[in-house]
Amino acid sequence: MRLVGENIEQGIYPVEQARRMAQEQNLDLVEISPTAVPPVCRVIDYSKFKYEQKKKTRELKAKQTKVVIKEIRFGPNTDDHDFAFKLKHAQEFLREGAKIKAYVHFVGRSIVFKERGEILLLKFAQALEDLAKVEQLPKLEGKRMFLYLAPKAIAPVKPVKPAAPKEAGKEAPKEPKPAPQPADNAAE
Incomplete structure (x- = not known):
């Protein structure tokens, strides 16, 4: 059987050796995929695994929209x-x-x-x-x-974009800047 889990080197092991490895770590040997060739087993704390599964299903149930x-x-x-x-x-x-x-x-x-x-x-x-x-x-x-x-499903209201100018490719002509005025030298 193929063995996976934390603190275990993934590989193919005989059933007895996999059981012994699980007992050494005080964990459970759980068959995950019996139809695979070879079958896949995981070394985990089964009670913790079941608790986390229950917790996930509870969270999913709470997130479901309830029809009123x-x-x-x-x-x-x-x-x-x-x-x-x-x-x-x-x-x-x-x-x-x-x-x-x-x-x-x-x-x-x-x-x-x-x-x-x-x-x-x-x-x-x-x-x-x-x-x-x-x-x-x-x-x-x-x-x-x-x-x-x-x-009815209400579509979110989209903000209205301002209309684009007719000639989008051309830039508007820039106004000429006034020429700088010479400084008044009469005050010297």
């Missing part, structure tokens, strides 16, 4: 002021990068007015057209009609 879904609830008879209020909140959520789950909740006999709910959600999606894209069009599930919106 905000819910906005409407009724089939939501008034204009309430609609505008909820629209304002939705715009804030989208600017923060959250997804939106907007739904119309039908209570009792209001399920008869499914069209009102669909029109309301489509109006909501259209009002947020510049900030969000529709992930799922209005769909009735039980007593609720859902609409899913995701924020």
Whole structure:
């Protein structure tokens, strides 16, 4: 087997000799690549190795972006002021990068007015057209009609460069410098 590790000369050793070398250093012999020819083993402190692996996975998990879904609830008879209020909140959520789950909740006999709910959600999606894209069009599930919106990727604003002169190859003529004035010798 091929043996690698700290304080060990890399090379091909018999299994017993590799075990003995690991025991002499009070370390563990761990098979890293069993499919290689010959198999690769490393002499390491296995508990420390496992701890560092856990630490790396924890750091990666912490760096992952978590998708936040905000819910906005409407009724089939939501008034204009309430609609505008909820629209304002939705715009804030989208600017923060959250997804939106907007739904119309039908209570009792209001399920008869499914069209009102669909029109309301489509109006909501259209009002947020510049900030969000529709992930799922209005769909009735039980007593609720859902609409899913995701924020659009906002491109970073680039600074505007000043316009280049028309004749970039030619230099502008320089103004002639005034000739130096002779000193006044009359004051002698």
